[in-house]
Amino acid sequence: MSSDRAKGHPLDFRRDEVRYVTDRWRAGDCCSLVGVGSVGKSNLLLHLGNYDVHKAYLQIANEHDFKAVIINPNMLGPLPPITPETEQFRCWAGYELIMHRLVMAFYPFQQFDRADAERFYALYNTLQDGSNPLYSYMGLRYLEQGLNILFRYNVRIVLMFDEFEDMLKHLPPKFFQTLRGLRDANKRQLSYLTFTRAPLAHLMDVYHLPHLEMEPFIELFTDSILYVGPYNDIDARRMLDNLMSRNNKHYPEATIRFLTWATGNYAGLLRSGFRLLDSFNITDMRDSQNEEWLRQLASRRSIRDECAMLWASLTDIERHTMKMVAQIIPYHPTADTEQAIAMLVQKRLLRVERPQNVLYIEPPVFRMFIATNADILK
Structure with missing residues (x-):
């Protein structure tokens, strides 16, 4: 039994919100959720990550064919002060968190050939090596190779970014540009969901982010914004x-x-x-x-x-x-x-x-x- 069902959420929990999101996922689109504090976002994200939901709303027959993976910025390791010199390290921290959550989602890799499983895990261990001076460049390449292994098995992945404001505050624009690049290279197999307390366009101004550099990423969500209200x-x-x-x-x-x-x-x-x-x-x-x-x-x-x-x-x-x-x-x-x-x-x-x-x-x-x-x- 999944942890979500164990908490007592039936399949029609947050029915309207889940139907909207899964319709976007079926189309291969990204999605932005906006909800104020106390709205119950954690339960919604857990529910969206539940295979029983994927089976009911998306007709996913095999739980290994579709993964909605929560990326929580609270799990980022310690980050240095924001300066141009630390940009590469902060990008690497984002890649490392994503790769770690992918490992947790697919472990013990039984759906993969032994050689691919070993290769995927080796890439993860190499990416974790923070002593590599080419943090950003090599971190992105290791993540890209890891995703390519997963995609060879026709896996569809949604990265669900919880508390996305924290990622906007702590990770540089280059990180989000590379997420856009990964998405463009794998449109039918990789998409993103963000959960914030205000629309992404507004957060650009709040955090004084460069619009020109962030626009390629933000425009992924322009046509798929859902305001999450209280329970029905x-x-x-x-x-x-x-x-x-x-x-x-x-x-x-x-x-x-x-x-x-x-x-x-x-x-x-x-x-x-x-x-x-x-x-x-x-x-x-x-x-x-x-x-x-x-x-x-x-x-x-x-x-x-x-x-x-x-x-x-x-x-x-x-x-x-x-x-x-x-x-x-x-x-x-x-x-x-x-x-x-x-x-x-x-x-x-x-x-x-x-x-x-x-x-x-x-x-x-x-x-x-x-x-x-x-x-x-x-």
Whole structure:
């Protein structure tokens, strides 16, 4: 049993998101996922890496024919300060991480001929030798040769870059140019997925990256951007049922309805809120959208921490816009704030009530967090 299924995620978990991504994969395209903090991205990436999902959505008959491999930048080794002299080493660190994750994904290489398996593992060991002065050049060549061995077996590979902001911050543009080169040489067998808290084009400005050098890589994702929102009602209820089962708890339906309403089905908020339910005794359905209960929930430290993480994942103009909507500061719309509103609606943090076009902050506990912490929010 895969680790994902063992965690209780059925095949229709995040159904709409998985269908969108796998449709892109079927077409051989790259894909950019954008989601704010507390959205539950780790579970989604694990689910996307699950062979049972590949079998159900992509009709992959053999698990060795398709691999969606998570690349976590937190697993990068120590990196030197960013200078022109360290560019080669930092490129090498990225290649080494990718090769390491490929080894982990395909080990013990039983699907390969013995000679190819030995060659692949030898390339990995050579790439790991950080004493080689030709870090970038040779590292890229070893990775390319390793991929070529895999591709001879008609393997399709998706590299799923988690916390992709960290890679943008720490690895040089040349690294991403070479990823584009590898993709161009293997279009039907290699593609990429990134998960970030803001669109890639915006991150170019945030991190002051050279647009001309980064454009070849960024344009891979231009037509395949998905904004990942909170869980749907079915996934949220499954998560709470699982938490109740594991913790030997049972709560009235009114309490469950209050929690799902207050948290908007955001995974991190649901998890933190569940641990606080013993202090709430909600039995009346009329209290399932009670503002006083909401204020109490928003005051708890674990919820405040989740909301603070969500707030920190927003851009400066998005935070400014949220303050205007919350009436913390005067509402003076500009072209930038109108663009931010459109982005926040896509991120499911603003809801537009038609036909009056009234804006509401979502989820409710995040709205209450902003209202009760206006003096400290930056």
